[in-house]
Structures are given as structure tokens and as C-alpha cells.
Amino acid sequence: MNLNMSSAESLVAQIQGLSGNLADLTQLRNYLKQSDDSLHLESTRLAPLLNELDPSLHSLGYLYILEACTSCPIAKEQANEFVLLVARFMNVCAAEQIRLASDKFISLCKRFKDQVMLLEDPMRGVAPMLAALRKLQTSTEQLTTLHPDFLLLCLLSKCYKTGLSILEDDIFEVDQPRDLFLYCYYGGMICIGQKQFRKALELLHNVVTAPMPIISAIAVEAYKKYILVSLIHLGQFSTSLPKYTSSAAQRNLKNFSQPYIELVISYSNGKVSELEMCVQTNKDKFETDKNLGLVKQVVSSMYKRNIQRLTQTYLTLSLQDIANTVQLSSPKEAEMHVLQMIQEGEIYATINQKDGMVRFLEDPEQYKTCEMIERIDSSIQRIMMLSKKLTTMNEVMSCDPSYLGKVGRERQRFDFDDFDTVPSKFNI
Structure with a gap:
């Protein structure tokens, strides 16, 4: 297709006329x-056509x-215009249409992410990328493959709360393993930024224990933060990984994390x-890994653990005694730690x-308030939902041809192994 006036008008007419229903959209996609190769050849002449289309109706x-227009390298002076144009499209496009060309949409969104990072303004990409992945x-x-890109923009712009909005979702469908690792x-880093350490542990644990044929840099960095x-x-760390962890991780993760094992x-x-x-x-190594801030929190947590141990032994204790026992510099510093732990x-x-005395008390929670009952009920409902989901996934997997084929091959191998153990007088 050479883009002359008539062919351009024909292209716009086809798009406008075939954007009404699914059957027409399928025809339009074909x-x-x-025309895709021709569109890329004529990419520098396509921009005016965008003005004749409504991105929400003709997505x-x-x-x-738009993907063809932006396929060429983008000049620095055009980057801002590109970001504005693509962000608007990501916000207003129709989901049912862009899913018909998901690869094109993903490619465009990743270019958008790269440009906002080159402009050193990642915050501009957060809201459009969230709209795009939804x-x-x-x-x-x-x-989706856009989840890691969105979380990266949240990290760089310190929009941690926005990143948490998608981390609350339970993920059961993963297309690319690398996306899961990065996600x-x-x-995990976003949860660390928000001091949500329990959730951070869960996410980092998923990276460390996920199936991997060879050790990856992502897994190594996740392991360090996991420690x-x-x-x-938790105030502790076990260097023994679960049995379902890949052999590559079992063998190599500790070797790449010796300063962190020494810290444990x-x-x-x-x-x-x-x-x-x-x-x-090991300060230089921790700084190189950009983990020195977390390491300092580890040191601070030891003071807290030592104070918690005192609550198991004493009913009352002076601030001076607390400072001496947990190696704090003064009673004032001990008071600050105790106050923070109470809060x-x-x-x-x-x-x-x-008189500078601390009195330790029992947990006042009686587990009989309406709020606590609602929390317990919510947890029970969630566990039931997850159990039902796992049962469904197990049933689907048990019917999967590739899974059945693998099980059949292994069973056949074991059958032959058993046959080989039969006494020789029965061998044929």
C-alpha cells in the first residue's frame, strides 16, 4: 500500500466503518x-490520519x-509529544478492541515506559500504565507483561501506595515466567518501602523458590532482600530452603550471598x-547492592528483639537497665525504642x-470485638476461596494433555525399572 490520498482515505474509512461490533472488528484486524508492513514503510506520513480517528471508538x-508512527527512533525534542499522545490513548482506548492486537498494544506501552524513563519523569507513566494493564x-x-513495567515506574517515582493497588490481587494466570519474577x-521492594514486611516476604519467597533451570540475577537479588x-x-532466617525450591537455587544462592549469610x-x-x-x-558490598538502608533496619530490629525478650522475663524494669542490657547508649534512647514498639x-x-520505670503488660486483645470477628470471618472466607480455586486448578491440570503425557512417560520408565528387578530366570 503506497500511502497516497485515496489509499489513506480508504484506510480511515475501513477503520471507521468496521469498529462497531466484534464481527466487523475481526474483519478489520485481518x-x-x-497492511501492517506497508504502514511501517509509510510510518513518517501516518500522523495526520490520527486526527481523523477517535481513539475511544476506533481503538x-x-x-x-500509532504503533507504526512510533516505531522509528524518537528524537529527544519529540519525546514529550509522544508521551502525551500515547498516555491519552492508553487512558481512553476500548479494552475489547486493543485485546484483539495485544502484542501491538504491549509494544506501544513498553515504548511509552522507556520514554518516560528517558525523560527522567517516571511519575508521568504511572497512571496511564495502570489503566493500560487493567x-x-x-x-x-x-x-500481564505490563505489570512489572508498572511496578518499576511506581518504584522509581516512589508511588508505593499506587503499586500496592495491584499487589492485592491474587494471581493465578502467568504467561511468561520472567514477568512473575520481576512482578x-x-x-517486594514496594512492600518494603511501605514497611509491609509480611507481604514483602511472601513476594520475595516466590522469586527464590520459583522453578528455574539456571540461577538468575533477579533471584540472587531477591534472596539478599529476603534474608x-x-x-x-521475624528476627531469624533459615538458610534451608523448602524442598520444592529448584536445585539451581539450592546450590547457588548462598554462594552469591556470603556477606548476608554472615549477617544472619x-x-x-x-x-x-x-x-x-x-x-x-561488609559495608561496601551492602552499599553496592543498594541494601545498606535495609541492613541498618536489621541492626535496629535487634534492639527491638532484645527488648521483646526482656518482656518474657521481667514485669518491671528501669530504662537504665534496658539500655544496659540491649546495649543502647542512654535511658533516653531506650525510652524512644520502647515508645516506638508500643505504638x-x-x-x-x-x-x-x-521514676524511669517500664511496666510490661499482657496482650489486651480478647478476640471478642465485632471488628476482630469480622477480620476472622474475612480470613476464613478468603481461605475457603483459595481452597476452591486450588481444587479447580488441580482438576484442570489433571486433564492437561502435556501433563498426562509426562506422567505417562515417567510411569512407563518406572515400569521398565521394576521389570529389570525381576529375577533373571524370568527374563526373556
Whole structure:
């Protein structure tokens, strides 16, 4: 297709006339597929056609033309115009149309992400990318290839709360394994930024234990953060990974994370001086990994763990004694730690500032308020839903031809192995 006046008018007419229903859209998609190479050849002359189309009504045709227009390298002075144009399309396009050319839409969105990063303004990409991935999803259970890009923009722009909005979804459908690795890794970092350490542990655990034929850089970096968050949130870390972890991860993760394993050993001794010495020894490595901030939180958490141990032994204790026992510099610093732990619900205590005494209390929660009953009921409902979902997935998997074929091959192999163990006098 050489783009003269008549062919351009014909293209616009086809798009306008075939954007009304699914049958027409299927016909339009086939037409645009046949014209795709020609559109890219004429990419520099297509921009005026966009003015004749409504991106909300003619989304499929608009997508093909816009993707072709932006397929060439974008000059720096045109980057801002590109971002505005694509962001508007991502916000207003019709989901049912762009899903007919999902590869084109993904390609356009990734170019958009690259441009906002080149402009060093990732916040501009957050809202449009969220709109785009929601339109690309067929359900909230689907992980799209745009999820990691969206979370990366949230991280770079520190829009952590916006990133959390998609991390609340339960994911059951994954197209590309790499997308899951990045989604869980970036998601874990966002949860760390919001101090939601329990959720961060869950996501980082998924990266570390996911099937992998060879060790990946993402898994190594996730493992390092997994160690640090475990120490902060749980006060301990086990170097033994679950049995379902891949052999590649079992063999190699510790070898790539020796300073962090040393930190675990120092932490388990419960002595702040040893822990700080370990941090100082490996400071350059922690800084290179951009984990020094988390490491400092690990040190701070040891003070909290040591204070929590005191609550199991004493009913009352002076701030001076607390400072001496947990190796804090002064009673004032001990008071600050205790107050913070009371506010965060990590201990239950009262401070008598007049005589500098702390009285440790029992957990006041009786588990009989309406709010607590609602929380328990909500948790039960969620567990029932997940159980039902897992049962359904198990039934689907048990009927999958590739799965049955693999099981059949393995069963046949074991049958032959059993046959080989029969006494020789029965061998034929």
C-alpha cells in the first residue's frame, strides 16, 4: 500500500466503518494485519490520519497507526509529544478492541515506559500504565507483561501506595515466567518501602523458590532482600530452603550471598556489637547492592528483639537497665525504642517517666470485638476461596494433555525399572 490520498482515505474509512461490533472488528484486524508492513514503510506520513480517528471508538485502527508512527527512533525534542499522545490513548482506548492486537498494544506501552524513563519523569507513566494493564487483563487473576513495567515506574517515582493497588490481587494466570519474577521482585521492594514486611516476604519467597533451570540475577537479588526482611520482620532466617525450591537455587544462592549469610550468623548471636562489626566489614558490598538502608533496619530490629525478650522475663524494669542490657547508649534512647514498639503494637507496656520505670503488660486483645470477628470471618472466607480455586486448578491440570503425557512417560520408565528387578530366570 503506497500511502497516497485515496489509499489513506480508504484506510480511515475501513477503520471507521468496521469498529462497531466484534464481527466487523475481526474483519478489520485481518485487514490491518495485511497492511501492517506497508504502514511501517509509510510510518513518517501516518500522523495526520490520527486526527481523523477517535481513539475511544476506533481503538484498534488507531493502535495500528500509532504503533507504526512510533516505531522509528524518537528524537529527544519529540519525546514529550509522544508521551502525551500515547498516555491519552492508553487512558481512553476500548479494552475489547486493543485485546484483539495485544502484542501491538504491549509494544506501544513498553515504548511509552522507556520514554518516560528517558525523560527522567517516571511519575508521568504511572497512571496511564495502570489503566493500560487493567484494560489488557481479562481478569484481575491474570499477570500481564505490563505489570512489572508498572511496578518499576511506581518504584522509581516512589508511588508505593499506587503499586500496592495491584499487589492485592491474587494471581493465578502467568504467561511468561520472567514477568512473575520481576512482578514479585519489584512488588517486594514496594512492600518494603511501605514497611509491609509480611507481604514483602511472601513476594520475595516466590522469586527464590520459583522453578528455574539456571540461577538468575533477579533471584540472587531477591534472596539478599529476603534474608534482610526475614531478620527485620521475624528476627531469624533459615538458610534451608523448602524442598520444592529448584536445585539451581539450592546450590547457588548462598554462594552469591556470603556477606548476608554472615549477617544472619551475627544476628543469631544476639550481640549488637558483633552485628555492627559484621555490617562495617561488609559495608561496601551492602552499599553496592543498594541494601545498606535495609541492613541498618536489621541492626535496629535487634534492639527491638532484645527488648521483646526482656518482656518474657521481667514485669518491671528501669530504662537504665534496658539500655544496659540491649546495649543502647542512654535511658533516653531506650525510652524512644520502647515508645516506638508500643505504638507499633510490638509490645504492651507503660512508662513511668517520673521514676524511669517500664511496666510490661499482657496482650489486651480478647478476640471478642465485632471488628476482630469480622477480620476472622474475612480470613476464613478468603481461605475457603483459595481452597476452591486450588481444587479447580488441580482438576484442570489433571486433564492437561502435556501433563498426562509426562506422567505417562515417567510411569512407563518406572515400569521398565521394576521389570529389570525381576529375577533373571524370568527374563526373556
